[in-house]
Amino acid sequence: MKGRRGLALWFLLPSLLVLAGVVAYPFLFNLWISLTNWNMFHFQDPSFQGLDHFAKILGMIVEPFARPPSQWGAALAQNEFYRIFGKTFAWTAVNLVFHFTLGLGAALLLNRKLPARGLYRALLILPWAMPQYISALTWRGMFNVEYGVINQLLAKVGVQPVPWFSSEFWAFMAPTITNIWLGFPFIMVIALGGLQSIPQELYEAARIDGAGPVRRFFRITLPMLKPVLLPALVLGTIWTFNNLNVIWLVTDQGLPADKTHILVTYVYKAAFFYYRYGYAAAFSVFIFLVLMLIVRGYDRVSRREVY
Amino acid sequence: MEPRRAPLSPSRAPAAALAVAALLSALLPAAGGCSRSDRSRTVVVWEQMDPQEQVLFDEHVAQFRANHPEFAGFSIERVHYRVEDLQTQFQTAALAFGGPNLVYGPSDKIGPYSIMGLLMPIDALPGGASELARFQPEALPTLNGRVWGLPDQVGNHLTLVANRALVDSIATDTDTWLRQLRELTVDRDGDGKPEQYGLVFNLLEPFWLVPWVGGFGGGVMDDQARPTLDTPAMAQALGFLSGLKQARVVPLECDYPLADTIFKEGRAAYIINGPWSWQGYREVGIEVALAPLPMVSGTGTWPAPFTSAKCYSINRYLDPATATCTAALLSWLTGPEVQLDLARKLGVQPGDLTAAAAPELQSDPAMIASRDQIAKGRLMPIVPEMRAVWDAMRPFYQSVMNGELEPAAAAAAMQARAVETIEVMHE
Numbered sequence: 177m178k179g180r181r182g183l184a185l186w187f188l189l190p191s192l193l194v195l196a197g198v199v200a201y202p203f204l205f206n207l208w209i210s211l212t213n214w215n216m217f218h219f220q221d222p223s224f225q226g227l228d229h230f231a232k233i234l235g236m237i238v239e240p241f242a243r244p245p246s247q248w249g250a251a252l253a254q255n256e257f258y259r260i261f262g263k264t265f266a267w268t269a270v271n272l273v274f275h276f277t278l279g280l281g282a283a284l285l286l287n288r289k290l291p292a293r294g295l296y297r298a299l300l301i302l303p304w305a306m307p308q309y310i311s312a313l314t315w316r317g318m319f320n321v322e323y324g325v326i327n328q329l330l331a332k333v334g335v336q337p338v339p340w341f342s343s344e345f346w347a348f349m350a351p352t353i354t355n356i357w358l359g360f361p362f363i364m365v366i367a368l369g370g371l372q373s374i375p376q377e378l379y380e381a382a383r384i385d386g387a388g389p390v391r392r393f394f395r396i397t398l399p400m401l402k403p404v405l406l407p408a409l410v411l412g413t414i415w416t417f418n419n420l421n422v423i424w425l426v427t428d429q430g431l432p433a434d435k436t437h438i439l440v441t442y443v444y445k446a447a448f449f450y451y452r453y454g455y456a457a458a459f460s461v462f463i464f465l466v467l468m469l470i471v472r473g474y475d476r477v478s479r480r481e482v483y
Numbered sequence: 484m485e486p487r488r489a490p491l492s493p494s495r496a497p498a499a500a501l502a503v504a505a506l507l508s509a510l511l512p513a514a515g516g517c518s519r520s521d522r523s524r525t526v527v528v529w530e531q532m533d534p535q536e537q538v539l540f541d542e543h544v545a546q547f548r549a550n551h552p553e554f555a556g557f558s559i560e561r562v563h564y565r566v567e568d569l570q571t572q573f574q575t576a577a578l579a580f581g582g583p584n585l586v587y588g589p590s591d592k593i594g595p596y597s598i599m600g601l602l603m604p605i606d607a608l609p610g611g612a613s614e615l616a617r618f619q620p621e622a623l624p625t626l627n628g629r630v631w632g633l634p635d636q637v638g639n640h641l642t643l644v645a646n647r648a649l650v651d652s653i654a655t656d657t658d659t660w661l662r663q664l665r666e667l668t669v670d671r672d673g674d675g676k677p678e679q680y681g682l683v684f685n686l687l688e689p690f691w692l693v694p695w696v697g698g699f700g701g702g703v704m705d706d707q708a709r710p711t712l713d714t715p716a717m718a719q720a721l722g723f724l725s726g727l728k729q730a731r732v733v734p735l736e737c738d739y740p741l742a743d744t745i746f747k748e749g750r751a752a753y754i755i756n757g758p759w760s761w762q763g764y765r766e767v768g769i770e771v772a773l774a775p776l777p778m779v780s781g782t783g784t785w786p787a788p789f790t791s792a793k794c795y796s797i798n799r800y801l802d803p804a805t806a807t808c809t810a811a812l813l814s815w816l817t818g819p820e821v822q823l824d825l826a827r828k829l830g831v832q833p834g835d836l837t838a839a840a841a842p843e844l845q846s847d848p849a850m851i852a853s854r855d856q857i858a859k860g861r862l863m864p865i866v867p868e869m870r871a872v873w874d875a876m877r878p879f880y881q882s883v884m885n886g887e888l889e890p891a892a893a894a895a896a897m898q899a900r901a902v903e904t905i906e907v908m909h910e
Contacts, residue, residue, distance in 0.1 A: 216867055216908065219577075219599035321736040322676055341736055342885040428687060428738060432885055433878035448571045449870060450908050451595060 209457035216451035229458030233257075264417060264438040267352065271416045272409065274356040279363025280405075284397075286364070287371040297368075304361035312425035315354040319426070341431040348436055351426040355419060363408055370404035371397070406478045410471055417467060420444055439463050523804040526812055527560045527583040528795070531569045533759045535829060537561070540816075543824070547815045557808045577601045580800045584809045589639055590624040590632060590791045594865040597631045603797040604629040608810045614817075622792045622834035624865050632794030633817040634834035636825055641694055641755050641788040642856045643777065647770035649679070649752040657698075657723070658780040664732035667752040681732040683742035684755035686724075686884055689876035690789065691755060695720035697787025697861060698779035703876070708866045710905070712875065713898035721883045721890035723779075728884055758831040758853065773852035775859055788856065789863035792834055826850070832857060868905050875901035 210229055214222035240251035240258065252258045286297050303311065318324045319340040327337045340350045374397065382392050418440045427436040437445075440463065447456035532540060544559050562583065564572055570592055576582030577599070586596075596602045606612040606629070615623065615630055622637040623630045645653050649667060654660035664681030671678050685691050693703060701716025727733050734741065746754040747767045754760075755776065764771045776786035795813055815821060822833035823841055830849055833839045844850045863869070875897045882888035888896070 213910075215910070216595055216599050219601070317740070320741060322734055323741060339736075339885075430878070431687070431881065433882040433887070435878075445874075448567075448574065449874060450904065451574075451599070451867070452907065452910070455907075455910075 206457050206460060209453055210461050211458075212454050214453040214457075215455075219451075219453075222454070225454070229455045230461075232455070233458060233462055260437050260439055260442050263348065263436070264440075267348070267419075267423070267438050268413060268416045270352055271355050271359060272412055275359045275363050275412055275416075276405075276409065278356065278360040280367050280401075282360065282364040283367035283371055286368055300364060301361045303357050304359075304365070306358075308358060308421045309425065311358055312351075312354060312422050315350070315357075316426050316428065319350045341427065344432065344435045347427055347431050351423045351436065354426050355416065355422045358422065359412065359416065363405070363412065366404055366408040367401060370401040374400045402478070406474060410474045413470055413474070414467055417470075418463070439466075523802050524556055525558045525560055526585070526805050526809050527562060528585045528587060528812075529562050529564060529569055529573060529583040530587040531564055531566050532587065533763075535762055536759070536825075537563060539825060539828060543816060543821045544812075546820075547812055550815070551811060554808045554811065557805065559812065573601065574599070577798075577800065582798050582800060584798055584801050584805055585795045585813060586798065587795050588793065589863075590634070590794050590865050591863050591869060593624040593631045593794065593796055594626055595867040595870065596796065597626050597629075598867055601799055602631050603799045603801060604631060605633060605797070606630065608797055608813070609807055610810055610814070614814060617817075617819075617836060618834050619836060619839070621862060624792065624794055624796075626865060632792075632796035633813060634792035634794045635817045635822055636758070636829075636831040637792045637834040638758055638790055638832045638853060638857050639793055640790045640853075640857055640860050641691065641757055641776070642853060643774045644746075644754045644756055644761065644764065645772045645774065646746065646749060646752055647772050648749065650772070653772060653774040654777050655774075656778045656780045660777040661727075661730070661732070664727070664753070665730065668732045677731065678750065680734060680745060680751045682727065682753045682755070683733060683737055683745045683751040685739040685742055686728070686733065686737045687877075687881060688739070689873060689880050692720060692724060692876065692880050694755075694776050694786035694788040694860075695723055695779070698776070698782065698784050699723070700782055700784055702787075702861070703872050704864050704866075704869065708864065708868045710868075710872050710875065710898055710901035712872070712901055713895045717894040717897065718890040719781075721880065721893055724880075725883050725886070725890070758829065761830045761849070762828065771849075773849050773856070775852070775856045785859040788860045790857050790860040791863040791865075867908065871904035871908060872901050875904060 209222075211224055211226060212218075212222040213225045213228075236255070236257040240248055240255050243251050282300055286293060286300070290296065318326050321327060321337050321339055321342070324340070326340075330336075330338065338346055340346045378396050378400075379392055382396060387395065417438075419438075420440050423436060423438055424430075424441050424444070430437050430441065439459070443456045443459045443463065446452045446459065528540075530537070530540065540561060544561070548554070548559070566588070569586070569588060573582055573586055573596070582601075593602065597604075604611075605614065614633060618634065619637065622634045624632045624634075643653065650663075654663050667679065667681040668677050669679040670676065696703060696714075696716050699716035699719040701714045701720070702711055703717075705711050728735065734745070737745075742751075742754060743756070743760065743763075745751045746756075747764060747769065749769060754764075761771060761773070776788065778785050795816060797809065797813070801809060817835065819833070819835045819838040822835045822838035823844075825831050826833050826838065826841075826844055830853065832850070832853060833841075833844070838844075879888060879893040879897045879900070883890055883893045
């Protein structure tokens with residue numbers, strides 16, 4: 177047994193070395209940066225300054241609660257950290273809901289016997305196959321208030337032009353729509369793979385027992401898809417939470433007036449616009465902790481046996 | 484039936500695993516070693532050039548290779564980045580002591596790079612100090628007494644560009660200009676969406692706001708690198724530009740690509756744009772005329788766009804084996820022949836004194852108009868605090884253009900944001 181374990185370790189060694197290089201080292205390096213005063217003026221000679229950056233982030237978090245409880249609501253609304261934090265959660269949640277429902281819906285359709293099913297499948301995978309960068313810039317053009325195809329289509333059905341990048345709400349919706357379009361094929365592909373592995377005998381037995389389509393979906397399809405969908409949702413959450421490209425490019429760095437930032441764009445700006453590497457590194461550790469909590473939540477759900 | 488393979492015996496297995504690991508470890512350094520040896524024979528240039536500049540760069544490098552057979556053993560690579568990507572990539576590469584030999588872009592990025600210690604001063608390169616006398620002094624990006632780049636062109640300034648097919652005489656003051664813009668904005672089918680605009684320009688970026696602040700008698704930063712945004716001049720400039728939108732002589736939403744496209748399609752009488760764009764308009768058949776931005780009628784002052792040089796700077800972590808080739812390439816790319824070629828083909832102003840004095844450039848009407856605009860402009864500060872000023876202006880300028888904020892309130896908010904950002908940059 178000892179020999180077999182030793183053998184396994186030997187085979188794992190190359191992967192462990194690569195993981196140490198591309199995951200552990202950057203992570204630890206980021207942690208170290210977060211504890212230093214590394215910025216433009218100390219780029220060549222950063223020095224250790226402990227938890228100063230983390231204290232600053234904590235200060236932003238507790239700042240509204242240092243006021244009387246009656247003012248908490250107003251303070252939270254004014255606080256830049258909570259504004260960005262709330263927007264990040266809204267961005268992630270809305271995207272995931274649509275990725276999940278559209279992706280699963282498309283997978284259920286494609287799992288049926290349809291004419292030209294292969295063609296539909298290829299067309300639906302296209303958004304995922306296209307480079308995000310290209311898609312985001314194309315969508316930005318399509319959202320132009322006067323010349324964009326979306327408003328032109330809306331005009332044809334009598335809808336007034338939508339001010340996509342002049343209003344905070346619509347400027348949030350524009351990258352959200354783009355990211356829904358970009359992201360649902362991932363869930364679709366995963367769900368389709370899962371659907372094809374569900375034994376048909378289960379459905380036949382359920383039919384014989386008198387179960388209708390809705391009951392079969394909730395009692396057979398969803399539980400059987402859980403092992404594949406939960407990891408996909410974890411990945412989707414992390415990718416969406418940290419999706420810099422779409423929101424940055426579609427809103428042209430935060431249109432209107434820096435109102436469409438999420439945590440990761442805020443960090444990007446701190447690091448590469450203001451050269452605050454230490455602070456940005458500390459903030460990215462904070463993002464990591466938030467994501468870790470979310471993943472722990474998924475983990476708990478996945479351990480619950482439902483069938 | 485599939486033949487059964489003998490399982491690997493535990494005694495042979497570690498040897499096999501070691502062999503795999505050894506093969507991997509042999510291959511990986513070999514790959515790295517290969518790139519390292521290439522690096523010492525390769526001069527890499529990272530740039531953020533426009534397409535026409537990229538074509539000319541490749542031609543100029545080919546000429547360099549023909550003129551310098553002594554560097555035949557070196558390869559020269561050009562890597563293109565978008566404006567912000569170049570900055571991000573260069574900083575990231577510098578963290579790993581890597582990056583290109585030369586980095587090319589507007590001189591405003593040079594301030595942060597030099598403070599971060601990412602650049603080598605020009606005089607540290609072989610023969611570098613003797614190069615400096617060739618240039619107009621104001622074209623050289625100088626910080627803390629050292630020069631951090633050599634320009635291949637100066638100006639990089641916004642100018643009024645008119646489509647000659649639509650504009651007979653170019654307005655020289657804003658009152659006349661506004662009347663003209665109203666006449667030139669045409670909504671033929673009456674759907675509220677003009678088919679032709681009087682003016683297009685990038686309505687999102689404060690680079691297009693700055694000239695008008697100057698036109699109303701203000702500026703955005705003083706000599707001590709302190710922001711000066713909360714001024715009546717800023718409020719008036721914001722009011723003037725939002726007035727253009729309210730008058731519907733510009734599109735409701737207009738970023739750079741859209742403004743460029745509308746003008747290229749011949750659907751706008753004027754565009755405000757820089758030297759990087761002019762040749763592109765000529766190539767699509769638009770007969771353009773250049774003129775200084777019209778004088779602000781209320782103040783009698785000309786708008787003052789920022790002027791700057793476009794420079795090549797040297798990476799501090801330059802491989803010493805490539806230093807001589809890099810120096811020769813830098814000298815060629817910023818030399819009079821190349822600058823004159825750029826001026827002829829792109830209409831940009833040379834920073835090299837010999838090239839700038841060429842008679843053909845002195846008598847060319849477009850070059851004269853461009854020089855006139857440069858003379859009315861102001862040199863863009865290259866201090867890193869300018870970043871905070873740009874970022875403070877951008878959101879509140881957009882808020883004014885969206886009608887969400889009054890100009891005076893926006894000016895105050897810009898100043899507060901700039902001061903706050905500069906403070907955190909220095910923390």
